[in-house]
Amino acid sequence: MAERGAGSSGLPPGYLSAAGSSFVDFLGQEAAHLLPAKGLPAGSGAGLAPHATTVVAASFPGGVVMGGDRRATMGNLIASRDIDKVFAADEYSVVGIAGTAGIAGELVRLFQVE
Known part of the structure; x- marks a missing residue:
């Protein structure tokens, strides 16, 4: 780290x-x-198990549409094929979740109460 001034x-x-305003540049x-x-050598990610979840939103002149896939994964295993990832927060808002389902679900409930 830099010396103290x-x-x-x-x-x-x-x-x-x-x-600048970029945190990555600052870091x-x-x-x-x-x-x-x-410092990772090229190709060092080869052989890693694929992982991802999908939640996507698109805006158009009449509003916004949001959708998500229905799979929940644990590493490279499909844990569930039928979960909800998009929830109504209120009459005008939705919340899309990705990542750890338990924490995400609690945040959705918090948004629904607020």
Whole structure:
């Protein structure tokens, strides 16, 4: 990490400059070792199990439409083929979830109550 500056804040100079709005650029300058995939050789991801979930939204002049696939995965295994990933939060809003289902479900319930 950068050396501490002589400023009254005690922060390194890079923390006090407004060189840009990109956090990734800032991190690359101040602590590049914290960025993911730094220094990995080409092709090192070969052989990894595929993973992903899909939630997509599209806007059009009349509003927005959102949809999601129905699969839940655990690593490279399909844990369920029939889960909901898009929920009504209120009369005008929907929430799409991806990632850890338990936490996402709790957040949806929180949005529905708010």
